[in-house]
Amino acid sequence: MLQVDLTGKVIVVTGGGTGLGKAMAKTFAACGAQVAICGRRQAIIEATAQELGPAVHAYPCDVREWESVSAFLERVVNDLGKIDAVVNNAAGNFLAASETLSPRAFRAVVDIVLTGTFHVSRWAGAYWIEHRRPGHILNIVTTYTDTGCAFVLPSAAAKAGVQALTLSLAYEWAPYHIRVNAIAPGPFPTEGAWSRLMPNANFEEMYKNRLPTKRYGRPEELGALAAFLLSDLAPYLTGAVIPIDGAERLQGAMFNYLAQVADRETLKAAFAALKEATRGST
Numbered sequence: 001m002l003q004v005d006l007t008g009k010v011i012v013v014t015g016g017g018t019g020l021g022k023a024m025a026k027t028f029a030a031c032g033a034q035v036a037i038c039g040r041r042q043a044i045i046e047a048t049a050q051e052l053g054p055a056v057h058a059y060p061c062d063v064r065e066w067e068s069v070s071a072f073l074e075r076v077v078n079d080l081g082k083i084d085a086v087v088n089n090a091a092g093n094f095l096a097a098s099e100t101l102s103p104r105a106f107r108a109v110v111d112i113v114l115t116g117t118f119h120v121s122r123w124a125g126a127y128w129i130e131h132r133r134p135g136h137i138l139n140i141v142t143t144y145t146d147t148g149c150a151f152v153l154p155s156a157a158a159k160a161g162v163q164a165l166t167l168s169l170a171y172e173w174a175p176y177h178i179r180v181n182a183i184a185p186g187p188f189p190t191e192g193a194w195s196r197l198m199p200n201a202n203f204e205e206m207y208k209n210r211l212p213t214k215r216y217g218r219p220e221e222l223g224a225l226a227a228f229l230l231s232d233l234a235p236y237l238t239g240a241v242i243p244i245d246g247a248e249r250l251q252g253a254m255f256n257y258l259a260q261v262a263d264r265e266t267l268k269a270a271f272a273a274l275k276e277a278t279r280g281s282t
Ligand code: HXC
Pocket: 091, 092, 093, 094, 095, 096, 101, 102, 103, 104, 105, 106, 108, 109, 142, 155, 186, 187, 188, 192, 193, 196, 197, 254, 274, 275, 280, 282
């Protein structure tokens, strides 16, 4: 039987303390890898490492800061001997009417998603090239990278940038045996995403009913795809952006529906309530 085997691999997962990053870390460890997870909240990443067992190692890191990323990845190499793959999963997002976005709000998301992905990819790529090692960068994007998406402008712009980075590096670094791919998840209910992106139970019901499969993705389904991509089963797979969304993207960009089901004042009030509810949660 063909099995995904990651034995002996060292895999870095940014934002691995929660949600989909945690699910991927769990799958990678179950497939035999050593996994280094990072995040800004030390207590969260340590609790996750504790829960997932001795193959998962927690490191504090803020991907927005180059010095923090360099220190993190150097520590991983020192502690675990090498890095075989990095998964750029850390992200920030929220619902907002674009005309109300402050410059700091725009930067808050773009700095995590796009700048953070650049920092980790830049460090890892130079490390693999210098040490003549093969490597793999796996970026977690969204299904709205080609279409844009209403009410999540900073995320849509940043994730489109990450998709461009994926395709650019896949070609440029192919001669160094560095693969670069992206996964575009559809809706996977996580605390981090749902608390910021689902205005209330009514909207959630509406959203779910519109899905062609009438169900959300399960974290372990994403974990399985990521493990396959990072494994030795996929050496020719590079420069790909793979949706895992139950065909959700074919109905149109994820949050455009909001413009059809409520007037702007109702939406703005719902967005303000979400902002208030998630204030200080990081
Ligand atoms: C409008 C907001 C806002 C909101 C923050 N800001 N939240 N503006 N609506 N809901 C503004 C603030 O007012 C401030 O601007 C600026 O952003 C920075 O705010 P901070 O709270 O200081 O930001 P920071 O601590 O850096 O936190 C970043 C964050 C936060 C993105 C705002 O939500 C975060 O840390 N998120 C990480 C987890 C996360 O978002 N997970 C979801 C990923 S889901 P001013 O000008 O007032 O100072 C995802 C899935 C997409 O990406 C696909 C759909 C399912």
